[in-house]
Amino acid sequence: MDNSTLQGLGTVFAMVAFIGVVIWAYSSYKKKDFDEAAQLPFADDDVQETSDEQHKDARSNKQ
Numbered sequence: 133m134d135n136s137t138l139q140g141l142g143t144v145f146a147m148v149a150f151i152g153v154v155i156w157a158y159s160s161y162k163k164k165d166f167d168e169a170a171q172l173p174f175a176d177d178d179v180q181e182t183s184d185e186q187h188k189d190a191r192s193n194k195q
Contacts, residue, residue: 156162 157166
């Protein structure tokens with residue numbers, strides 16, 4: 133096997149891997165998981181707001 137054959141096999145392997153990732157990412161059975169993951173940055177906002185409200189209540193009770 134010479135260098136150009138190895139480069140060709142590497143290119144084919146990379147193309148197959150890319151197509152596999154695209155099929156995996158756009159398959160319908162993963163949609164629910166991806167939708168949940170997309171909402172993760174917003175999930176902390178609810179916890180933070182509740183925590184802020186508790187801190188404000190604690191401060192007002194001390195005074």
